[in-house]
Amino acid sequence: MSSFPEGFLWGASTAPHQVEGGNVNADLWRSEWAPGSPFREPSGDACDHYHRYPEDIATLAELGLNAYRFGVEWARIEPEEGYFSRAALDHYRRMVATCLERGVTPVVTYYHFSSPRWFASAGGWDGPGAVDRFARYAERVTEHIGDLVPWVCTINEPNLISLMVHTRFAPAASREDGLGLPEHLRLPEGAPVPPPVAWPSPNIEIMAKAHRKAAEAVKAGPGDSAVGWTLALLDLQAAEGGEQRCAAARQATLLDWLDVSRDDDFVGVQTYTRERIGPDGLLPVPDGVPTTQTGWEVYPPALAHSVRLAAERAGVPVLVTENGMATDDDEARIAYTRAALEGLAECVADGVDVRGYLHWTLLDNFEWTSGYAMTFGLIAVDRTTFARTVKPSARWLGEVARAGGPF
Template sequence: MTTQFPANFLWGVAQAGHQNEGDNIHSDIWFLENTVPSLFQERSGPGCQGYERWPDDLDIVAGLGLNALRFSVEWARIEPVRGQVSVDALDHYERVVDGCLQRGLAPIVTLNHFAAPSWFSAAGSWLADDAATLFAEQSDRVMQRFGDRIAAVVTLNEPNLEQLLQAGGKLPPHAEQLKIEMLAAAARAAGTERYFASNVLPAASQQEFQEAFTVAHRAAKAAIKTRRADVPVGVSIAISDEVAVAGGEESRDARRAAVYDHWLRVARDDDFIGVQNYERTLHGPDGEFLPEGPRNDMGSVIAPGSLAGAVRYAHDVSGVPVFVTEHGMQTDDDTNRAAFIPAALDLLAEEIAAGTPVLGYTHWTLMDNFEWIFGYGPKLGLLSVDRETFERTPKPSAAVYAASVAGYRNGAA
């Protein structure tokens, strides 16, 4: 191994409750999945049965030689009805935290990975006057229960996702109208004036939500720090590696300003900035363009250096350390993933050697799961999951990732 990572580097995988656990029936996403019309291609249903199978899944993570797990605590499980806190749900997530520690895994907790309680979204979602207060209260109850045992906290997952999808034209042409119709139908079904969810926001509401997310992030961070001042806290954003060829600088800089820079400036007051990278975007004199080359199933050209580029830019603007909270490849061809992971990690190591501080890397994701509006079609996992039996089967890329981590840890500086 010619490259090195710091000795205290966190190596893990990332998961999200709604995508993995199954039967998150009190959440806004569940409500929208069952709304007619719905932008969601299928329902999450039992997910990967992660809520029940977590001990075995933690054994798999530890068996890969990893030392960290990023996962979300589902607010909709903890407070399914406003003002009614489920002790059983808090007990469950406390067991997961303790289970991580027993297996040598640092627990990295995400407080909101898109899904929120349906009552919260029916009452105005993040635009409600008391939204930040409610989120701070949820953050406090999580910290009070097991905050003394976690390694880091991500407040919000990808609050800029909609801007990135819209800027890059990643949604089908009809999606915006269907989104509006779905949210209107959901509001009628909930008996309220409006209904939103974090990752299905109307284009016209983006600025409002950015401001509201910012207030909520800061309120949550204050609540977390009140309980435990030393725990690292940050927000994770979706970030493509925006690269300009000659004449493309204006297009590149406009994309950065529209999608990333607000959150990178917010992060200047945080302990880290979470980077979630899956692709590189090229800009020329006429704007974004797609070069020739092998592509992943997102339609992007496979670019192992995209992670290092995104990390570099995130740190340059924010000035704080980076935590790679997600990185991976959507592909049905696991040989592509198996080649992609070590190539990307070698380039990340070079970026660290050049002086960019990176705290850890959690690969998205441990197993194929529910990918929001696209259902169970997209494959990003190191393991496949039988949709009938829920049996987990490691792909070759799982062994490649494990071997890469072992090599890096053995040669750690």
């Protein structure tokens, strides 16, 4: 018997800037090439998914997966303020249509960290008019593809910068480079400050307003999309003496943001690991404990913990929009995912309304400041030829999806 309900979404996720390539109008592209850039290397052609998406969606479907979360790129759609590219919008409509033709449910993210250069230069999310600019963009995208899209994620991980500010949590490879945010996470002393990048604002009021106005634009149609946003739900645990500090961090970085989701159709849960908080902040991973390429503890129970927290706090259905691990050991990826899914199945058995599991990520891709060093993908990508190689973990997950469990 299936461990998951009928219609459960089994799939994988990507982000446009990380896989498409050639996103030259984006703030991140400019920052990647700037002197003193915090990025290990530029994104360049990435995985050329912009042109190879039919192949990638076909592979996903052939594996047995029935859902694909991908993003539409704001910097392509509105490369100059007020100018919307019909060609770019048509491209994303074709992507959605390709999913549907393959029997794959499209889950579309409107904003996944990359922004038009003009938006970043105008102050990004903290700039005047940011909320209205994003809502205008969401309205235009919905007008063009909304009739075909059943699931919309407005903003990816709007709480990420808040999480980093309050806990200093980040991949090990980027904890010292500041991600281009010298005001919140200082760059190494004397390092040049790169051009502005419009990372989400740590101000929850700004991001909540942007999400709400965008959600209203999506709900105005066409179509009848379920709308939510995705949150970085780090499994924060208190160590001895850190109870008060942990509670405060949970409130500011997780609970307050989950409260915003109470008015949504679902909440996207994105969890990879846990972090323990002591009286002075985050504690290091204990000696001898397995870690991923990102320096995070291998801790599969984090997913179930975050799903239960999200369901209880937000009171809406949960869609797991990201979960996975950066590793070059594919057997370790399978073991991690199996354990995470076992915990997720227990959530479902206990009555938690979980609508799907979307693995991060479909393709080995550009992992922000870490460049191409981190391999989260179910499918390997040759950095020169773009040739795809399906990993055993992808075939394993497809078999689980076909059977609906067990693992």
